[in-house]
Amino acid sequence: MRWTILFCLLNVCSCYKVLLVFPFPFKSHSILGRGFVRNLLSAGHEVTYVTPFALNSSHPKLYQVSLNLSSTHFEKYLDIKPLLERAEPMNYWDVFGLMRGVTEMAAKDIYSGFSALYDCPFIWFFPYDQYLEIFRVMHTPPNPAYTPNLRTRNIPPFTFQQRVQELWYSITTLFYRTYYYTPVEKGIYKNFFASAMSKRGKKLPDYDAVRFNASLAFSNAYVTMRDVSETPTALKNIGGFHIDTKLESLSQKLQDIMDRSTHGVILFSMGTHLTSRGLPKLVSEFVETFRRLKYTVLWKTNEANLTLPSNVIPLQWIPQVSVLDHPNCVLFITHGGLMSITESVHFGKPIVGIPAYSDQFINVRIAVKNGFAKEVKLSLDLGNELFDAINEVVNNPRYTQRAKEMSLIYHSRIAKPGAELVHWVQHVIETKGAQHLRSAALQMPLYQKCYLDLIIIVIILLTILRYIARRTFERLTRKTNGIKKTN
């Protein structure tokens, strides 16, 4: 799940033309696309935005290309029901199915072909902190012994078993990529780009030369949300860029609710995708849990026909960041999407996380490790566990304290993430592809990175030495035997 951002040079004034290719049909991801559009437009650049969710904007420098894609292909993964009906928690093999689905639709690396077509440098954007994926295209696959990944969901330091699991995951993923995805992608790349290139009188470059030619990568994470110490020079963590510096104001009704709440407000949202369709038991479990609380609960839900206690307010849409910003907001109950975790860190609010799929488990676990969250397992009888977790996180000041400390770390940057985004985009354009940031490892074959050639030379030398030693020894013993015999 990665999108290309392409930049076409136009050296008139310092206004550049930027092509944003964000084809992925997930609504939450379109929030990130909007973040790019907003930051680049306000820096004065001209943006062409390719998206299934066109913006309702008449900005003179914004051009949009609407894609007619739907997310129905993915929806079966996003109902809570099948997730709960599994006996086993979803392991990473299940997610391979999802990734393959994404590959068919978004085909990942292929978008780099546009940079050859338009003759401009390109930048990757990673909505998740997928180290293996990021490092693979920007540097070299990371050491699995201490690098977390969102499929296996282990947090370092790893146990022996976890280390083996991580190694196995890395090897199988890279194997699939090399022998399954890449050949498919190569075919699509040729089909799609060859004729377009020849129309422009250009020859199609080799696929590998193009897809490993990114100038830069942006990741939607920051140190407060990630758990890895290595970072390639060309990877920039701009987590938080999607949060507008000017917050939307609350509606009068919501403002009153928040101002008047005596015990505090809890924001409850399971994200834009997750639905509890066909799960009345889960819905009533939430309702009964919230009934026992003295806090006001703002519940983002599309459920009609809910009979709710007076302290629970259902809303189809909530201006999440503005609610988190309010001093009376005491807790965020979330599925643990990276954007939601980022927002809670931004505003220094503690979390109760109920992860359901994808990167949510690792996000919540890193938040728990960082001390401002508690995890509750998604199940049909999560009521008591959720009730206890809520009371613990709200009443024990340690969690809010930690959330505020994390917020301090997060805000303590030389530049705001949006400004950093704009800076690096301009940097890539002005330095004609920022070749100075590229990792030398990208041009190296695996055997050289692992010193296999050296190991082979050492083995050959040792074999020769052993042979010589044995021959010398044999000759000596024969000689001494001969001497003995003649005696």
Ligand SMILES: *[C@@H]1O[C@H](CO)[C@@H](O)[C@H](O)[C@H]1NC(C)=O
């Ligand atoms: C788009 O914006 C216009 C003017 O601001 C407004 O009248 C219209 O309802 C908006 N449409 C949507 C779909 O939001």
Ligand SMILES: *[C@@H]1O[C@H](CO)[C@@H](O)[C@H](O)[C@H]1NC(C)=O
């Ligand atoms: C979008 O695609 C669907 C099915 O692929 C089709 O039925 C629909 O008419 C398309 N909509 C537009 C606006 O092209």
Ligand SMILES: *[C@@H]1O[C@H](CO)[C@@H](O)[C@H](O)[C@H]1NC(C)=O
């Ligand atoms: C790789 O990127 C550089 C800088 O943007 C560009 O000059 C070069 O032509 C690109 N190579 C390919 C094969 O696209």
Ligand SMILES: *[C@@H]1O[C@H](CO)[C@@H](O)[C@H](O)[C@H]1NC(C)=O
């Ligand atoms: C809501 O409840 C009423 C009566 O209880 C019922 O007639 C209606 O179909 C329900 N609507 C939905 C969307 O479930």
